[in-house]
Amino acid sequence: MALAKEKIYEPLNEDSAVVLVKDLGLFEKEILLECEEIGDGNLNLVFRIADRLNNKSVIIKQALPYAKVVGESWPLTLQRAQIEADALKIYHQHTPNLVPKVHYTNNDLAVTIMEDLSHLKITRSGLIEGESYPLLSGHIGEFLAKSLFYTSDYYLTPPAKKALAKKFYNPELCKITEDLVFTDPFFNSETNEFEEELTDDVQKLWNDLVLKLEAAKLKKSFLTEGEALIHGDLHTGSIFSSNEETKVIDPEFAFFGPIGFDIGQFFANLLFQIISDTGKEKIILDHISNTWNSFQTIYSDLWLSESHEKYTRVEGYLDYVLKKCLQDAIGFAGCELIRRTIGLAHVQDLDGIPSFDKRLQAKRNSLSLGREMIVHRADFQEISGFIDYLRTFQF
Numbered sequence: 001m002a003l004a005k006e007k008i009y010e011p012l013n014e015d016s017a018v019v020l021v022k023d024l025g026l027f028e029k030e031i032l033l034e035c036e037e038i039g040d041g042n043l044n045l046v047f048r049i050a051d052r053l054n055n056k057s058v059i060i061k062q063a064l065p066y067a068k069v070v071g072e073s074w075p076l077t078l079q080r081a082q083i084e085a086d087a088l089k090i091y092h093q094h095t096p097n098l099v100p101k102v103h104y105t106n107n108d109l110a111v112t113i114m115e116d117l118s119h120l121k122i123t124r125s126g127l128i129e130g131e132s133y134p135l136l137s138g139h140i141g142e143f144l145a146k147s148l149f150y151t152s153d154y155y156l157t158p159p160a161k162k163a164l165a166k167k168f169y170n171p172e173l174c175k176i177t178e179d180l181v182f183t184d185p186f187f188n189s190e191t192n193e194f195e196e197e198l199t200d201d202v203q204k205l206w207n208d209l210v211l212k213l214e215a216a217k218l219k220k221s222f223l224t225e226g227e228a229l230i231h232g233d234l235h236t237g238s239i240f241s242s243n244e245e246t247k248v249i250d251p252e253f254a255f256f257g258p259i260g261f262d263i264g265q266f267f268a269n270l271l272f273q274i275i276s277d278t279g280k281e282k283i284i285l286d287h288i289s290n291t292w293n294s295f296q297t298i299y300s301d302l303w304l305s306e307s308h309e310k311y312t313r314v315e316g317y318l319d320y321v322l323k324k325c326l327q328d329a330i331g332f333a334g335c336e337l338i339r340r341t342i343g344l345a346h347v348q349d350l351d352g353i354p355s356f357d358k359r360l361q362a363k364r365n366s367l368s369l370g371r372e373m374i375v376h377r378a379d380f381q382e383i384s385g386f387i388d389y390l391r392t393f394q395f
C-alpha cells in the first residue's frame with residue numbers, strides 16, 4: 001500500500017493497472033491477470049482486472065485531469081475521485097446492497113478500486129435492449145430516500161451537516177452541471193450539439209422567455225439549496241441492474257444540493273425510453289410512479305422515526321417538503337430532457353434511434369415535453385397527477 005501512496009499521478013494503462021493491484025496485494029504477484037479498459041463514460045478511465053483461475057476480479061476507476069468527452073482542452077480536477085469514493089462510502093453505510101464496495105482509494109493517483117459489477121448491465125443499455133428490471137424503481141426509491149434523509153438537517157445536527165458539506169465542496173463538477181444542464185441548452189452556446197433540421201425548434205426554445213425564467217429559477221435552486229448530499233448525475237448510465245440487483249455508481253458530481261435533483265435526473269432518463277419507444281409507456285410510467293412512492297414512503301418513515309428537528313413534528317411540514325421536492329424533480333427532469341437532446345453529452349436512447357425521421361420526431365417530443373415539465377411543474381400536487389399528464393402527452 002505504501003508503494004502506491006508514494007507514486008505521483010500519471011494515467012494508468014492496462015500494464016500499469018496490473019502492477020498497481022499486485023503492488024497493493026490485492027492479487028498474488030505470480031498470478032496471471034487479464035486487464036481491459038472498459039470506460040465508456042464522459043470523464044474517466046475504467047479498468048477491469050480479472051484473475052480467471054481464482055474467479056476474482058476488481059474495477060479500477062481513475063480520474064483523468066481533463067474531460068475525456070472533450071479532450072485536454074477541458075481541464076478537470078482530480079479531486080473528484082476522492083469525492084466519488086467518499087460518497088460511495090457514505091452510501092454504503094445506509095444502503096450497502098445498492099452501491100459497490102470500495103476496496104481501496106488513493107487521492108494522489110485519483111484512483112478508486114472497487115467491487116466488479118460485470119455480472120450486471122448498465123441500466124440504460126439494458127432498457128434499450130428491452131429489459132424491464134422489475135426491482136429497479138423500488139431500489140432507487142430506497143436509495144434516494146436514505147441518501148437524501150440521512151445527510152439532511154433533519155437527521156444530522158446542523159454543525160455535522162455543515163462539516164460534511166465542506167468535504168463535498170465540488171465547484172468544478174457543479175459548474176459542469178450549471179452550464180451543461182441549466183444554461184447552455186437555453187442559449188446559443190458553443191457546447192450545444194443538434195441536427196441542423198432541429199434549428200427552428202431550438203431557436204424557438206432560445207426565444208421562449210417564459211421557459212427561460214423558469215429554467216433560471218431551477219438553476220437558482222441548484223446553486224443555492226444545500227438540502228442534502230445529492231449524487232448529482234443519477235442517470236440510467238450511473239446505475240447497474242439485473243432482475244435481482246441494482247447498484248448506483250459514479251457519484252463524482254456529489255455535493256449538497258436540492259433533493260429533487262437526483263429524482264428528476266432519474267425520471268428524465270426513464271422518460272427517454274418512452275420518447276424513443278411508446279410501446280414501453282406502461283413499464284416506464286410504473287417505474288416513475290414506483291420510484292416516487294418508494295422514496296416518499298421510506299423518507300416519510302425516516303422523518304417520523306429518526307428526525308431530531310423539532311419542526312418535523314409540525315403538521316404540514318413534511319407535505320410541504322415532499323411537494324416542493326416533487327415539483328422541483330419534474331422541473332429538473334425537464335432541464336435534463338432538453339440538455340440531453342440539444343446540449344453536450346447526448347443519450348443513446350435518442351441518438352441510437354435508427355430511422356432519421358423517427359429520431360428527429362423523438363427529439364422534438366423530448367424538447368416539448370421538457371418545456372412543459374419546466375413551465376408547468378407547479379401544477380402537479382401528487383405523483384398520480386404527473387403520471388396522468390404523461391399518459392395524455394402525444395409522444
Ligand code: SR1
Pocket residue numbers: 042043067069176177180233344345
Ligand atoms: C463534460 S461531462 C458531460 C456529462 O457527463 C457526465 O456524466 C455528466 O452528466 C455531465 O453533464
Ligand code: MG
Pocket residue numbers: 041042233238250
Ligand atoms: Mg458519470
